[in-house]
């Protein structure tokens with residue numbers, strides 16, 4: 001729902017400003033890894049991170065949701081867009097770098113994550129690199145709540161996100177969003193959205209990347225990031 005009927009609210013909840021610091025870090029890591037010119041982002045969402053990254057690289061943006069791509073295009077009309085599922089994307093061209101941020105955790109199974117790694121590899125030139133930034137690994141996942149919100153063009157929204165892991169053995173965690181939306185007419189409506197995400201141990205990330213053909217490493221940082229280099 002968040003990435004379909006509610007997609008036009010993305011700039012209210014997650015505008016580019018919210019990603020400035022993270023995007024600067026991603027740009028630094030990508031430059032150090034392979035100094036890319038052309039970068040493909042898989043799962044670009046509303047294009048908020050890409051809005052920063054395009055100052056450093058030519059960005060091509062892909063997402064499974066046409067509605068989110070519409071938002072990404074509004075923000076980044078200068079970037080090429082593709083509707084594609086990261087598990088079977090085939091764009092018929094190669095990139096200097098592939099970037100997967102807070103979308104890759106929607107890969108709920110080993111099979112889906114391995115397919116995604118293979119597609120990232122296939123889209124890289126030799127010497128290129130893929131940066132994977134899952135929201136969490138098994139080592140870092142925490143049950144918690146987060147809240148946020150914003151205001152844009154007379155529309156206002158607030159949310160609480162409840163991160164839970166009802167079955168710690170199944171490699172899946174759940175996020176329930178309670179979202180309050182006000183169109184500016186004073187009336188507030190409430191929407192519930194349920195998400196399911198995959199969470200895997202660091203050792204599995206590194207092994208599956210290696211088996212996909214990458215030279216894999218975990219980036220030393222307090223958040224979880226994995227770099228795969230194509231030799």
Ligand SMILES: C[S@@+](CC[C@H](N)C(=O)[O-])C[C@H]1O[C@@H](n2cnc3c(N)ncnc32)[C@H](O)[C@@H]1O
Nearest residue numbers: 043045046047048049064065068085086103106
């Ligand atoms: C949290 S949003 C990404 C927001 C993005 N970082 C930004 O800058 O706006 C997650 C995105 O992952 C996308 N997504 C989920 N599963 C996907 C898949 N299998 N292939 C491609 N995109 C996917 C969703 O459609 C959604 O747009």
